[in-house]
Amino acid sequence: MRILLLVTAFNGLSQRVWCALQTLGHDVGVHIAGDGADIIAGVRSVNPDLILCPYLTKRIPAEVWQHWPTIVIHPGPVGDRGPSSLDWAISDGVARWGVTALQAVEEMDAGPVWATRTFTMPAASPRKSALYAGPVADAALACVLEVVAKAADRSFTPTPADRMPVDVPGARARPAMRQTDRVxxxxxxxxxxxxxIRAADGSPGVLTEVAGLPVYAYDAHPGTVRGRRPGEVLLRREGAVLVAAGDGSVWLGHLRPAVSEGGRPAIKLPAVTALGSLVHGVAHAASRSGRGPQTASGYGQIRYRRAGALAPGCARPGPGG
Structure with a gap:
């Protein structure tokens, strides 16, 4: 089958889909989506049997989805719609989530369903990037393989979305998450x-203030220090800072200044580097040198172990602070 991957970027999920379909013997092409005219021209040049969109943030022109079967892999369960599905799922602390393969139509995420998978969310709040690269990618690939099998069956007809059962409570249309929703x-x-903060890793981060500096915060981990003034920077360790919260504290590994300097956009940096002189007087917490896996609290740099020619693994030491 001639399959075209129409994507915003050839990211990890898109590459995984490309490899899997190549292994199955399909003729797989990739087109990085530009504007509408670019998408139309790219599809016409390939004239695929099937278009798959494992990672696409642009609207698909009607001239494409009306003439070629075009399936969008949406990172949400049946009933969920909108561009911030994973952000809302993590922020709301849902117990289950999913992925749905939808046929492209005029209305975003409203087309008939070709395949769907659900999965249990991790017990601890996951980073958006880790959730996407793990359970979401696994479910997306399963949906893609089912879609390709169904596309070869001329008798298959997808099910209208409004006739599909909603297996995940609370799945619904939601708007793009804004910084006012992330406060x-x-x-x-x-x-x-x-x-x-984990719902905003690694983009766009959460706009807040640390040591008096407006920043976007990333890489959050629970701390164990309690009873301090909320918002106070308590400690620093290996580039991270510990900030007091209402019932405890939070390690922030990376920050991006909200205000650019010299007309250049600010970049994400280790928190201590981003804050500079604002934390020069903050005490250093003892470095963690343990070799156990990352735990629910604490912060430490990832450590790499090697035994001969093998690397058994790497992990953040913890806990502490």
Missing amino acids: IDWAGPSEQIVRR
Whole structure:
């Protein structure tokens, strides 16, 4: 089968789909989507039997989906719609989530369903990037393989979305998540702060203030220090800073200044580097040198172990602070 992957970027999921379909013997092409005219021209030049969109943030022109079967892999379960599916799922702390393969139509994420998978969310709030690269990618690939099998069956007809059962409670159409939806209150629960920041890893981060500097925060981990003034920077360790919260504290590994300097966009940096002189007087926490896996609290750099020619693994040491 001649299959075209129409994508915004040839990211990890797109590459995984490409490899799997190549292994199955399909003729697989990739087109990085530009504007509408570019998409139309790219599809026409290939004239595929099937178009798959494992990672696409642009609208598909009607001239494409009306003439070629075009399936969008949406990172949400049946009933979910919108561009911030994973952000909302992590922020809300849902127990289950999923992926749905939808046929492209005029209305976004509203087309008939070709395949769907659900999965249990990790017990601890996951980073958006880790969730996408793990359970979401696994479910997406399963949906892709089912779609390709069904596309070869001329008798197959996808099910209208409104006739599909909604297996995940709360799945619904939701708008793009904005910074006003991500606001964190340092006097609030540390678990909620960590969850909101992880819902924004690695983009766009959460706009907040640390040591008086407006920043976008990333790489959050629970700390163990309690009873300090919310928002106060308590400690620093291996590039990270520990910030007091209402019921505990939170390690922030990386920050991006919200205001650019010299007209150049600010970049994501280790938190201590981003804050510079603002944390020069902050005490250093003892470095963690243990070799165990990352735990629920604490912060430490990833450590790499090697035994002869083998690398058994790497992990963040923890806990502490």
